[in-house]
Amino acid sequence: MEIKFEKRPVLKEKPQGPLGFGKYYTDYMFVTDYDEDQGGFHDARIIPFGPIEMDPASMVLHYAQETFEGLKAYKTDDGRILLFRPERNAARFANSNDRMSMPKVPEDMFVEAIEELVKIEKDWIPENEGESLYIRPYMFATEAQVGVHPAKSYKFMIILSPVGAYYPEGVNPIKIWVEDEYVRAAPGGTGFTKCGGNYAGSLKAQEKAEEQGYTQVLWLDGVNKKYVEEVGSMNVMFLIDGKIYTAPIEGTVLPGVTRDSMLNLLRDWGYEVHEEHLAIDDLMAAAKDGRLQEAFGTGTAAVISPIGELCYKGEKATINNFETGPLTQKLYDTLTGIQWGKLEDPFGWTREVVIEEA
Numbered sequence: 001m002e003i004k005f006e007k008r009p010v011l012k013e014k015p016q017g018p019l020g021f022g023k024y025y026t027d028y029m030f031v032t033d034y035d036e037d038q039g040g041f042h043d044a045r046i047i048p049f050g051p052i053e054m055d056p057a058s059m060v061l062h063y064a065q066e067t068f069e070g071l072k073a074y075k076t077d078d079g080r081i082l083l084f085r086p087e088r089n090a091a092r093f094a095n096s097n098d099r100m101s102m103p104k105v106p107e108d109m110f111v112e113a114i115e116e117l118v119k120i121e122k123d124w125i126p127e128n129e130g131e132s133l134y135i136r137p138y139m140f141a142t143e144a145q146v147g148v149h150p151a152k153s154y155k156f157m158i159i160l161s162p163v164g165a166y167y168p169e170g171v172n173p174i175k176i177w178v179e180d181e182y183v184r185a186a187p188g189g190t191g192f193t194k195c196g197g198n199y200a201g202s203l204k205a206q207e208k209a210e211e212q213g214y215t216q217v218l219w220l221d222g223v224n225k226k227y228v229e230e231v232g233s234m235n236v237m238f239l240i241d242g243k244i245y246t247a248p249i250e251g252t253v254l255p256g257v258t259r260d261s262m263l264n265l266l267r268d269w270g271y272e273v274h275e276e277h278l279a280i281d282d283l284m285a286a287a288k289d290g291r292l293q294e295a296f297g298t299g300t301a302a303v304i305s306p307i308g309e310l311c312y313k314g315e316k317a318t319i320n321n322f323e324t325g326p327l328t329q330k331l332y333d334t335l336t337g338i339q340w341g342k343l344e345d346p347f348g349w350t351r352e353v354v355i356e357e358a
């Protein structure tokens with residue numbers, strides 16, 4: 001892929017102090033257009049970060065053909081730049097696009113675009129403990145037509161945001177609201193995709209949880225509201241009687257890269273892993289009689305979020321005395337150790353972005 005580079009006259013000031021999450025954006029962004037009648041993707045370019053012009057009839061604004069991804073670039077102590085399993089994000093993006101009747105971005109093009117943008121923005125990768133450069137690829141329908149059909153033109157873009165440690169004071173348990181009214185996904189729906197609409201539809205339950213003093217929502221299956229699926233924008237795992245339980249990937253749950261990585265680690269450490277439907281009633285019972293030892297959400301942003309309390313239909317259960325459990329901590333330390341190049345990478349998960357000397 002040929003990528004045109006348009007330099008900006010003046011670079012931005014790098015932020016000082018806490019970075020937070022998604023507060024700052026870098027100097028440049030990647031953009032490429034897709035037009036069916038021009039043979040597909042064309043005009044790949046890295047241009048100054050800034051507003052884009054859109055036709056008010058752009059189909060994404062009306063029918064929400066939009067998909068996205070999320071991954072990070074990490075700077076190691078010896079100054080190397082690492083990505084974590086980007087080919088997994090590329091494959092998932094292609095699956096999301098396919099479900100939304102959008103053209104797939106070829107997987108090598110997806111990874112190349114990320115690498116080229118990260119190379120240009122290497123000085124934006126923060127270096128303090130736990131900090132990284134969040135990478136947000138996304139694609140949306142730009143065809144100007146108020147009529148429901150798959151659009152014939154799209155933009156595929158990538159923006160970058162330097163982000164802080166998700167837990168500046170270390171990994172801390174959160175309180176989770178088990179949602180029994182609203183649902184996130186149903187069989188045959190779009191639950192396995194990262195499409196914007198999934199998140200718009202989840203906000204109502206999130207607001208409800210926050211009103212009750214809870215940080216995130218635990219979603220139940222959309223048909224029976226009986227089986228545990230995932231937490232907000234994280235997959236969720238439970239350690240019950242020494243065994244790991246997590247929802248299977250069957251179309252309603254997002255196939256998380258963090259989830260897959262942790263399941264690999266857990267199996268490697270000898271844990272019995274059950275990817276199966278776990279009833280919320282059984283989970284609450286296990287919490288009540290102390291068999292639920294640890295519970296945690298997994299995702300790129302936070303890596304791991306220990307769950308200290310569950311509230312389901314007014315019934316509350318505290319997990320592990322509202323403390324981060326030893327397995328949760330070990331998973332966090334191991335995965336972040338591999339991601340930041342501090343630990344050996346036996347699975348070959350990291351991919352170095354090599355900067356050629358000019």
Ligand SMILES: *Cc1c(COP(=O)(O)O)cnc(C)c1O
Nearest residue numbers: 233234235254256257258299300
């Ligand atoms: C992104 C996301 C996850 C986590 O996926 P990772 O690849 O681990 O970051 C889980 N659930 C939902 C709904 C998500 O959007």
